[in-house]
Amino acid sequence: NAGVTQTPKFRVLKTGQSMTLLCAQDMNHEYMYWYRQDPGMGLRLIHYSVGEGTTAKGEVPDGYNVSRLKKQNFLLGLESAAPSQTSVYFCASRASGGRDEQYFGPGTRLTVT
Amino acid sequence: GENVEQHPSTLSVQEGDSAVIKCTYSDSASNYFPWYKQELGKRPQLIIDIRSNVGEKKDQRIAVTLNKTAKHFSLHITETQPEDSAVYFCAASSSGGGADGLTFGKGTHLIIQP
Numbered sequence: 001n002a003g004v005t006q007t008p009k010f011r012v013l014k015t016g017q018s019m020t021l022l023c024a025q026d027m028n029h030e031y032m033y034w035y036r037q038d039p040g041m042g043l044r045l046i047h048y049s050v051g052e053g054t055t056a057k058g059e060v061p062d063g064y065n066v067s068r069l070k071k072q073n074f075l076l077g078l079e080s081a082a083p084s085q086t087s088v089y090f091c092a093s094r095a096s097g098g099r100d101e102q103y104f105g106p107g108t109r110l111t112v113t
Numbered sequence: 114g115e116n117v118e119q120h121p122s123t124l125s126v127q128e129g130d131s132a133v134i135k136c137t138y139s140d141s142a143s144n145y146f147p148w149y150k151q152e153l154g155k156r157p158q159l160i161i162d163i164r165s166n167v168g169e170k171k172d173q174r175i176a177v178t179l180n181k182t183a184k185h186f187s188l189h190i191t192e193t194q195p196e197d198s199a200v201y202f203c204a205a206s207s208s209g210g211g212a213d214g215l216t217f218g219k220g221t222h223l224i225i226q227p
Contacts, residue, residue, distance in 0.1 A: 030212070031212045033214045033215075035214070040219065040220075041219055041220075042117075042119075042202050042204070042217030042218050042219050042220055043157070043202070043215070043217045044217070045214035045215070045216070048212065048213075048214050050212040058214055059114065059214075059216070090156060090157070094212070096212070100145045100147070100162065100164075100206065101147070101159055101162065102147075102159075102215060104156040104157050104158075105156060106155075106156050107156055
């Protein structure tokens with residue numbers, strides 16, 4: 001039982017390049033989330049999903065797209081990376097049915113030059 | 114939307130003393146309040162949480178108190194140890210069975226002085 005995993009762990013992009021971050025969970029959780037963490041800041045919600053085939057915007061969605069084609073996977077895409085998107089990205093998942101705890105992945109450190 | 118304020122940003126205490134971190138929230142609909150500990154380069158780890166129908170919860174050296182009227186909640190760590198050194202985040206959510214994400218405070222860097 002791996003919990004929540006993220007791929008890749010590190011990535012360096014040039015401005016304008018695109019990439020996709022993958023989050024996978026093996027706990028059969030309904031809900032999944034993408035957060036970003038910047039120095040001196042708490043985590044901020046980018047997008048989330050309440051189930052397969054559904055997505056919704058969080059607090060800071062601009063510049064990102066997401067997809068949830070399979071229940072266990074939640075993808076975060078950057079179509080045209082900008083230096084302002086340099087951050088650590090965390091994925092999390094949570095069960096439905098009134099269980100509130102979110103389980104976090106190990107994070108992806110992204111640098112955009 | 115929800116806004117969570119956390120203070121202090123840095124807290125230095127002597128080993129063995131107590132540490133208190135405070136948070137306020139703005140949305141009266143919020144009903145779930147977790148606290149996370151994050152060590153350098155690691156993922157956030159849940160250490161304790163409380164729901165709005167409870168005023169206090171304790172787990173060994175860690176306790177959380179909630180004042181719904183004043184919209185604030187606090188983390189109390191007693192008998193601090195060197196391994197308690199980390200960044201602590203409070204968060205709030207109005208999940209109530211829904212799927213809303215968490216709104217985090219900006220974190221408190223807790224330093225335990227030997």
